[in-house]
Amino acid sequence: MSEVEVIDKAKFGRFHYSLLGILGTIWAFIAINTLSVSFVIPLISKEPTFQGSLSKLGAMGSAALWGMLVGAWSFGTLSDYLGRKKALGLAITLFGLGSIASSFAGTLDQLIGLRFIVGLGLGGALPVASSYFAEFMPTKIRGAMISVLESFWAIGTIVIGIVAIILKASWRSMLLFGGSVLALLPLILWLPESPRFLALKGKTRDAEKILERIFGVKAKVEQPQETRAKVTVLELWQKYGKITLMLSIAWFSIAFAYYGFFVWLPKFLAATLKITVFKSFQYFIITAIAQLPGYWSAAYLLEKIGRRKTLSGYLLLSGLAGVMFYNYASSGNVSMILTSAVLFSFFNLGAWGAIYAYTPELYPTEVRGSGTGWAGAMARIGGGLAPILAGRIMETSTVGIAVLVIAIVSIIGAFDVFILGKETKGTKLV
Numbered sequence: 001m002s003e004v005e006v007i008d009k010a011k012f013g014r015f016h017y018s019l020l021g022i023l024g025t026i027w028a029f030i031a032i033n034t035l036s037v038s039f040v041i042p043l044i045s046k047e048p049t050f051q052g053s054l055s056k057l058g059a060m061g062s063a064a065l066w067g068m069l070v071g072a073w074s075f076g077t078l079s080d081y082l083g084r085k086k087a088l089g090l091a092i093t094l095f096g097l098g099s100i101a102s103s104f105a106g107t108l109d110q111l112i113g114l115r116f117i118v119g120l121g122l123g124g125a126l127p128v129a130s131s132y133f134a135e136f137m138p139t140k141i142r143g144a145m146i147s148v149l150e151s152f153w154a155i156g157t158i159v160i161g162i163v164a165i166i167l168k169a170s171w172r173s174m175l176l177f178g179g180s181v182l183a184l185l186p187l188i189l190w191l192p193e194s195p196r197f198l199a200l201k202g203k204t205r206d207a208e209k210i211l212e213r214i215f216g217v218k219a220k221v222e223q224p225q226e227t228r229a230k231v232t233v234l235e236l237w238q239k240y241g242k243i244t245l246m247l248s249i250a251w252f253s254i255a256f257a258y259y260g261f262f263v264w265l266p267k268f269l270a271a272t273l274k275i276t277v278f279k280s281f282q283y284f285i286i287t288a289i290a291q292l293p294g295y296w297s298a299a300y301l302l303e304k305i306g307r308r309k310t311l312s313g314y315l316l317l318s319g320l321a322g323v324m325f326y327n328y329a330s331s332g333n334v335s336m337i338l339t340s341a342v343l344f345s346f347f348n349l350g351a352w353g354a355i356y357a358y359t360p361e362l363y364p365t366e367v368r369g370s371g372t373g374w375a376g377a378m379a380r381i382g383g384g385l386a387p388i389l390a391g392r393i394m395e396t397s398t399v400g401i402a403v404l405v406i407a408i409v410s411i412i413g414a415f416d417v418f419i420l421g422k423e424t425k426g427t428k429l430v
Contacts, residue, residue, distance in 0.1 A: 006219045008139045015214045022187045024152035029181035031156030036174050037061045039164040042277040043171040050108045058391030061263040062384040063112045067119020069380030075124025076373015084132035089188045095121025100179035103172040127372040134360040135194040143302040147353035151295030161285040243362045246420035247375040253413025255379035260386030260406040271399045272329050287345040294350035308421040311354040316414035318347035322407025329400030361424040
């Protein structure tokens with residue numbers, strides 16, 4: 001059997017559970033490091049040396065996202081040359097050390113710069129981890145399992161919410177906590193390299209040894225006849241233009257909606273519910289808990305109705321939940337405002353689970369890292385713009401209008417996937 005047949009026919013066993021546990025924990029820490037800014041913003045605004053306009057605070061919220069823009073493409077490409085495992089280890093080291101350093105920032109400008117560095121590693125870890133995980137998953141459960149991996153984001157979101165309440169006003173301690181991801185590096189060293197990547201690079205004997213060690217099956221691995229020495233942005237657009245266009249819009253939309261909403265969620269809730277920011281942290285956890293069933297329902301539907309319908313449907317429903325939030329924003333109706341926030345959280349994060357399962361299946365192995373890296377970069381543009389724009393809208397208008405803009409962008413993404421997307425359920429990675 002080839003390495004593809006061995007992986008596709010393997011039963012989900014001990015190795016898969018270990019891989020899910022390690023990468024899932026890393027995924028949770030990516031969420032912790034990304035969303036810590038949601039709690040840092042309202043806390044640092046009370047300190048004289050960190051005060052600034054809502055637009056500048058939004059820029060601090062976006063700093064890691066701009067770093068993720070660079071990191072997604074850079075590490076995605078790097079993983080196609082050095083390997084998934086090495087690129088992932090480097091990305092984790094970068095955002096772990098960056099988070100520790102940012103906890104010692106003395107000014108808002110310093111914090112913005114350090115958050116950008118954190119973002120470089122965060123942006124690199126996401127596409128590399130998803131590609132690496134996908135390349136070990138059997139075809140029939142690959143989509144569902146990638147969605148389960150993505151659900152660890154919700155766990156990280158819940159954890160950082162609890163940590164924020166426990167630590168109260170200590171935003172520096174929250175950032176320091178994010179750096180504890182470095183303790184996972186020994187586990188990364190334990191993981192094997194992707195056999196698919198090794199075969200592509202001509203290291204067939206190494207690939208065979210890994211397959212035998214993991215699955216107990218001897219395989220005959222052959223190097224593909226054609227290999228590519230370099231993957232460029234131009235190549236992605238020339239040979240995979242429709243796919244790349246669809247993913248660019250979809251990733252921009254989903255990230256714009258997510259980061260625009262969740263970076264400012266404590267502020268949104270405090271303003272519409274007339275509560276303190278610290279009280280809003282508790283409601284934040286409620287919305288985060290709704291993300292888990294969002295992921296799980298998407299994981300089920302990915303294999304039931306397919307990737308395209310699940311992703312477009314969840315993007316549409318999250319957008320409609322945002323419209324609902326807008327309708328009740330000035331009403332003072334606590335139950336409806338919270339319900340709309342919970343529904344947005346449920347469907348938006350379910351869409352994330354779907355898009356992470358969908359994207360690696362649309363590109364072949366030799367460009368998968370680069371393709372997912374490009375898609376991740378588009379997400380960082382959307383995610384980077386959203387907090388700044390939302391902050392500016394709140395300065396000139398209302399919280400409700402800010403959420404309405406976020407909702408419209410999510411709906412645009414839904415139609416993009418439905419019209420331009422193609423179904424990949426049941427297809428084998430090539």
